[in-house]
Amino acid sequence: MNNLAPIIISALMISLMGGALSIFVVLKRLAFIGQGISHAAFGGVGIALFLGLHGATTAGAIGQLTIVVAFSILAALWIAALSRSHKGRTDTAIGVVLSASMALGFILFTVAESRHAHDDHGHAAHGHEDEHHIIEEILFGNILNTDWNKATIAIIASLAILTFTWFIRRKLIFWAFDQPVMDAYGLNSKRLTNTFLATLAIAIVMSMQIAGVVLAAAILVLPGAAALNLTAKLKPAFTYAILIALAGAGFGLLLGFKAHYPVGPAIVLAQSIIYLATLIIKTIAIRS
């Protein structure tokens, strides 16, 4: 196992960012869009692998990350554009983008792997095992691979996203609360939608480092959903969401290190349990 510090710092920073964004994701009902973007990122991974960009070298890792981020942002903007052209049928748009990207990603992945096996005669069986391992990492994440290089990217990206979101917070609140009239108040709803979805795409790619394609979006939903069970005020909701995200990350890391569970799924499971607990608290509070 690598040095623990970059792993812990990355997990906490990404969770902190996920906690803050999750309030907007939940209130603007973007959870399913998040799923769409994260699955679309699989297409980006396929393209990167097809181009021979593996995570083994630093240059390869940066190249891969760039392509995955670019592809995810394009997928997010494509979902936004399709939603507009289908008169707001976002579910159809997500269905199209998600399936097309997954299909593209897996075909390119298979082509890249078969090319790899073909180059190394006699190592076909070994390559097959690698293939399963790589797919598993892409789908469910492997934060234990995080070194200081990856941690640095995670820290910078998380801080940049947090700062940017804080800068446009008032516009985002207006947008998420009452998008239909915001243009009449001199705000550009189309531009803001695209901006937030692009930001969300970067956040999801960062979260994939923890939880992979399948679970990344959960990190951007669960803390906000749990926090909003506890309060009907906006500022406390952000505070609770961040605390819940960090607590979930802490529990997940602990389970990962002590019980050798996969860390990403453990973080998501911990946040889910906290969500259930807040749901129970809310139900009891309403009844009493």
Added chain:
Amino acid sequence: MPQAFNVASQSATASEPAVRIQGVSYTYPATGIDSSAVQALDSIDLNIQPRTKLGILGPNGGGKSTLIKLILGILKPSKGSISIFNNTPTKARNRGLIGYLPQRIEADLDWPISVREVVSLARTCHRKPWAKPSVEDREAIDRSLELVDLQDLADRPIGALSGGQLQRAMIARAIAIEPKLLVLDEPMVGVDIAGQQRFGQLINTLQERLGLTVIVVSHDMRAIAAVADRIACLSRTLHFHDAPEGLNPAVLAQVFAHDVAGVFGDIHIDAHRAEDCDDPSHNPCGCDHTDENNTNNSEGNQ
């Protein structure tokens, strides 16, 4: 080009109009393979003087919402030009000159946000991110809440308000930016007559206190009558009638199938024009009298 209709308040002199609409047409492009372009507005000319309250009456599908979107700068005219206090609509909107009350409140009422925060947002969303709301901001927000009589509910969650209170909150949001023009889009759908009168009084008070120019569009003449002191009729083209008293009830009754006299009270019926209207070749209102569907729709929305 036909001469523009001029909407002036009794006291207004020939000053620069608040809203100047010149030769405006708008055509919606085709949206799919089985649809074609639809002309919503045709050669609209209209000058609205400051501090008037213009009601724009028209059937559903008559282009009212399109005209509002053009005034707000959300759509650009296919032909012609619009100026709002000597600005393009986009500039006027971005300078906070236009307050807008939407037809349907589509805001997410489950939001964890207070009435005061909703009203504040209209002002503070344009502030620098590090700038806290100024004293002027806070005063304008408090004054807006007081004017719509919501100061006691200001700290309640927005979702806790009744329908009428919610509408007043949205009016407070519209006037919090201290606009010069207030645009009300079908403000009284589903509101009873007493509610309409209260709404009319509120708009009157706001107009007098804040010196606003008001545009209200509706398919419902009672809504128009409750608010407006000038009326224009819009059905793709614009037909201006100087005041409610000048409207021809026979025409309106034909278009909207309402008991007009019951709405406008003791009004002067111009027999000559009523006869004209019976003649299909002469249609002073210009509305589509033969469209039974529109008639039914407007009734169904009462």
